[in-house]
Amino acid sequence: MYRFLLTPRWWGINVFVLLAIPFCVFMGSWQLSRFEARVEDHRSAGAQAAENKREAARPLTELLPVDKATVGRQATASGRYGKQLLVPDRELDGKRGYYVLTLLRTDDGKALPVVRGWLPGDADRAEAPAAPTGEVTITGVLQASEMPGENGVPAQGGLPSGQTAAISAASLVNLVPYDVYDAWVTLNKADSAMKPVPATTPQDTGLDLKAFQNLGYTGEWFVFAGFVVFMWFRLFRREVEFVRDAELGLVPDGAADGGAPQQTGEQPSEGPAQEKANA
CATH class of the missing domain: 1.20.120 (Four Helix Bundle (Hemerythrin (Met), subunit A))
Structure with a gap:
């Protein structure tokens, strides 16, 4: 069978x-x-x-390059604040606002992007507080460079002068005349009555x-x-x-x-013997 x-x-x-x-x-x-x-x-x-x-907190140089093991760790760095930029269309506590991003010029000549805080409102008409002058030492959470369009980062382009959509070395290197670390820090305590920006979770x-x-x-x-x-x-x-x-x-x-039995609508034709019998 x-x-x-x-x-x-x-x-x-x-x-x-x-x-x-x-x-x-x-x-x-x-x-x-x-x-x-x-x-x-x-x-x-x-x-x-x-x-x-x-x-x-550990020195910044000990935590670079940023990876899953170092992102989110407490980092410290010293230098002088330089160029300041605004990062628009950022949400905090359910409200829209902007980050105040200032480049910290370190002793090795490179700049560390530092998010000094968040302010509500429209970055196009914002008057962000100036950064402290002189030598400063900052402490905050180390973050990896952002990618536009991911993890809530807007992918918009054509922003006004003095603004950037993403906090990344690839974006900032075109806006400042010096090298930028491929990482950034958000301060634990925001400056000038701004709200501190919480650290983002790794991807x-x-x-x-x-x-x-x-x-x-x-x-x-x-x-x-x-x-x-x-x-x-x-x-x-x-x-x-x-x-x-x-x-x-x-x-x-x-x-x-x-195989499958063939079925048609026609009846089988009678052979000669059958025709004689019918006669």
Whole structure:
């Protein structure tokens, strides 16, 4: 009854099933591991943030370049404030306003972008408080350069002179005549009655949309594996029933070999012997 399993057609079906099921299981397991890794990153980021609050500030040069291990840590730097810029269209406590960004010229000749605080209102008509003069030492949270269009950073262009959309070395190097660190600091205590800007969380370290996409893909791949098994079993049962019907004489012998009985609307023509008998 099961000799049909040795036909070329069923050899192809079986090989496909034997390859498809492990592949679907592997892909589902891989997506699940990605979700678990993001969950672990989320836990580590929470623990890291709590540790950063207790940790003493370290010199800026010891924390560069910025990565997942150093972003959010307390950093300190000394120098003199230079050019000041406004970062418009930034939200804090549900209100729209702007960051006051001042470049801190350090002893090595490079400038560190420092967000001194946030003010409500429109940056186009703003009168931001001037930065302190003379040598200063600042302490704040180290942040990675922003990317326009990501993590709430506006991607607008064509801003007025004295404004920048993103806090990044790539943007600021065109606005100031000196080198800029590929990082920035938000002060723990804002200057001149401004509100301090809270540190942003690092990218890809939380239970965001990407994490739940991984979880959804996990379910999809396991469903695909189950669907392959279901379709194989359905085809197998259908073939067994067809062979059983053929053995009972319910279908023509040709159809039992995998063919299907031909059905037309015309009646078979009578042969010569039948015509003589009718005469």
